[in-house]
Amino acid sequence: MGFARRAVVPAALVIALAGCGGGSGPVQVTGAPAPTGAAAASCRALLAALPASLGKGLDRRDVSPPGVFAAAYGKSPVVLTCGADGLPATYQKTSDVAEVNRVSWFSEQTAGKTLLSTPTRRPQVTMLVRDDAQTWDLLVAVASAIRAHTTSTVPETPTP
Template sequence: MTHTRRRSPRSRVLAPSAALLVLALAGCSGRPSVTVPTPSPEAAGYCGRLHEELPGTVDGLERNDPSPDSDLTAGWGDGAIVLRCGVPRPARMDDSQSRAVDADGVNWLLEQREDGPRFTTTYRKAYVEVTLGSQYAHDITPLSAFAGPVGRTVPDSL
């Protein structure tokens, strides 16, 4: 004999509400979520050293690392600036029409996106990607904060 347990009208309302509350609280951490790269062991070593050298503030924004916690990612503001180290080599690097910028001796591939520019280091033993929010659509100033740390920790590949 199968017994079916009836839910009270109150439990039918409260159970979904409790689930929504848990989901809402999880999403309100103030930390953006990013995909953590999976670099080679050699690149991961460079990235670990870079992580230790990264600044506490960039362009007036306090460090606020994304989730999940990783030595391969860092962030400033509420996702306004996100760095990922050990990303794959962008296919755009093979395009002769690609644009690059130099920020204090570090060369970056520029990719314009709707939600803001993305920059990836070139000629380095590990690829470092920095995404900037749309407020930086025409501003590479934040890249200056990464030139010293990248230059000291991620060797040239040439």
């Protein structure tokens, strides 16, 4: 089964714009993925299951507009989106991924930030974090919700 190879540009754009809204109040998110059907239901369940905090200084914030398929954490927000269409343009089946609690993450560097995506899960999740963030801790914090509400497109390797 093949997947369309399209850049996950909308998610990157959304998150870059959200990063400009540091401080208090809702994080403005525009151009977020707009999944439909079963993917939308999975994304809603995933967003509801995410933790209230990803760690010190990373409490969950409201997002605007309400109902957008995104969650934001912290003053210089870490923004997670659900339902991105296609695969990252630079992702290949042989690309290196980091597996964190049985969720595979592909990373791409952008201007001072890292865009992480789950190209082997449906619906796909993306997260943009500052380069100086403790990325591993963030991925651990969201892994169980992602596993519970998305489906792997590749067979999982049994744990010994």
